[in-house]
Amino acid sequence: xxxxxxxxxxxxxxxxxxxxxxxxxxxxxxxxxxxxxxxxxxxxxxxxxxxxxxxxxxxxxxxxxxxxxxxxxxxxxxxxxxxxxxxxxxxxxxxxxxxxxxxxxxxxxxxxxxxxxxxxxxxxxxxxxxxxxxxxxxxxxxxxxxxxxxxxxxxxxxxxxxxxxxxxxxxxxxxxxxxxxxxxxxxxxxxxxxxxxxxxxxxxxxxxxxxxxxxxxxxxxxxxxxxxxxxxx
Amino acid sequence: xxxxxxxxxxxxxxxxxxxxxxxxxxxxxxxxxxxxxxxxxxxxxxxxxxxxxxxxxxxxxxxxxxxxxxxxxxxxxxxxxxxxxxxxxxxxxxxxxxxxxxxxxxxxxxxxxxxxxxxxxxxxxxxxxxxxxxxxxxxxxxxxxxxxxxxxxxxxxxxxxxxxxxxxxxxxxxxxxxxx
Numbered sequence: 438x439x440x441x442x443x444x445x446x447x448x449x450x451x452x453x454x455x456x457x458x459x460x461x462x463x464x465x466x467x468x469x470x471x472x473x474x475x476x477x478x479x480x481x482x483x484x485x486x487x488x489x490x491x492x493x494x495x496x497x498x499x500x501x502x503x504x505x506x507x508x509x510x511x512x513x514x515x516x517x518x519x520x521x522x523x524x525x526x527x528x529x530x531x532x533x534x535x536x537x538x539x540x541x542x543x544x545x546x547x548x549x550x551x552x553x554x555x556x557x558x559x560x561x562x563x564x565x566x567x568x569x570x571x572x573x574x575x576x577x578x579x580x581x582x583x584x585x586x587x588x589x590x591x592x593x594x595x596x597x598x599x600x601x602x603x604x605x606x607x608x609x610x611x612x613x614x615x616x617x618x619x620x621x622x623x624x625x626x627x628x629x630x631x632x633x634x635x636x637x638x639x640x641x642x643x644x645x646x647x648x649x650x651x652x653x654x655x656x657x658x659x660x661x662x663x664x665x666x667x668x669x670x
Numbered sequence: 671x672x673x674x675x676x677x678x679x680x681x682x683x684x685x686x687x688x689x690x691x692x693x694x695x696x697x698x699x700x701x702x703x704x705x706x707x708x709x710x711x712x713x714x715x716x717x718x719x720x721x722x723x724x725x726x727x728x729x730x731x732x733x734x735x736x737x738x739x740x741x742x743x744x745x746x747x748x749x750x751x752x753x754x755x756x757x758x759x760x761x762x763x764x765x766x767x768x769x770x771x772x773x774x775x776x777x778x779x780x781x782x783x784x785x786x787x788x789x790x791x792x793x794x795x796x797x798x799x800x801x802x803x804x805x806x807x808x809x810x811x812x813x814x815x816x817x818x819x820x821x822x823x824x825x826x827x828x829x830x831x832x833x834x835x836x837x838x839x840x841x842x843x844x845x846x847x848x849x850x
Contacts, residue, residue, distance in 0.1 A: 447845070448838065448841065448842075451841040451845070452837065452838075452841070454749075454752075454813075455809065455812045455813050455837065455841065456711075456752065456756040456759075456812055456813065456816055457812045457817075457818065457819050457822075457837055459760065459818070459819075460757070460760040460761070463756075463757070463760070477740075478740060481740045481741045481745070481749075482741075484741060484745050484746075484748065484749045485741050485742070485745050486794065486844070486845070486848050487794070487813055488741075488742070488744065488745040488748050488749075489790040489791040489794050490791070490794060490813065490814065491703070491706075491707050491748045491752075492703060492744055492748070492791070493791045494703075494706055494707065494710065494814070495706050496702035496703045496705070496706045497702055497705050497706045497709060498701070498702045498705070499701050499702070499705040499718075499719060499722055500719065502719070503701070503705075503719045503722050503723055504694075504697060504701075506719075506723050507697070507723050507726045507727055507730075510723070510727050511727065511730055
């Protein structure tokens with residue numbers, strides 16, 4: 438099928454929202470939406486056409502156990518947990534439960550209302566941090582549309598609950614200033630405002646306690662270093 | 671009480687910032703409507719409860735991604751619940767028992783409570799009324815109760831191809847009328 442035909446796109450989106458597509462066709466269409474966010478706009482428009490029917494339909498209050506189950510499934514948020522005011526529902530969390538089930542179930546529907554990415558300008562590499570042997574371990578990218586620099590691992594580093602990798606910036610002969618803790622996962626970058634990183638800054642990574650250096654200066658060995666290229670180069 | 675779209679938008683915005691009170695408020699304000707949607711399609715309370723649960727866990731995780739340019743909060747939430755309910759229905763072998771006739775529900779819809787939604791609802795109703803009777807019934811049975819094409823074919827004692835063209839024609843006319 439030619440999925441670029443606007444009439445066909447509209448018809449498929451309508452049948453998707455109506456729910457008359459067989460399950461396999463639904464999945465196929467959802468893959469199309471994921472690959473092409475503009476199609477999500479067409480689907481969202483059909484949702485909006487029909488939604489008034491649902492909004493006017495009879496409501497029914499769900500039993501309290503539904504809310505309790507939702508609360509149990511949320512990971513504790515550090516900020517929310519600090520809020521120990523009476524009745525704060527996250528404080529009732531007994532344990533953290535995996536969320537693997539959730540994400541896929543409603544994912545396609547969630548996608549429909551996600552903003553289209555602005556036309557991405559390719560990111561440029563501004564620093565590569567290597568170990569003493571010269572092996573690259575961390576990469577710093579300046580995003581095309583954003584005035585920021587994102588630092589992430591090049592490959593997944595082994596988990597270690599007792600230590601954290603902390604990033605430092607060293608401008609000229611100044612003392613290192615802390616920039617934040619780095620994730621061991623390549624897909625989780627530490628984002629820094631561009632203004633924190635003047636050209637010529639040396640980036641360094643040290644090994645610190647899990648919550649970072651207690652002193653504001655590196656306390657563990659510096660394992661990786663790299664120099665930031667200037668914006669113009 | 672019906673909530674204004676802007677109020678719900680504000681609750682989503684605060685939920686994205688991990689505001690637990692806002693999330694609880696969002697649930698209190700929207701869950702009865704959403705539970706009604708799931709219950710109508712799936713017809714079984716325990717499954718409708720699970721669908722609602724999935725919906726709100728997902729909302730907590732993805733609230734930051736919500737873009738008001740693409741629709742209202744309520745339309746977003748409805749689409750998530752419908753998604754879960756329709757998927758579940760497609761895995762079930764047979765229709766749940768005890769579905770009310772859509773005409774009856776549509777009649778009830780005429781007494782809608784919210785003035786804000788009233789105009790939109792009236793135009794959907796007006797455009798549905800312009801469809802020929804079988805197209806209208808097929809579209810409503812599918813949307814409101816999750817009927818599959820096969821189930822519609824049985825219900826109307828019509829060939830599958832005929833049902834497909836009713837739906838197709840119904841949706842085309844509906845769009846023309848609503849977008850006019």
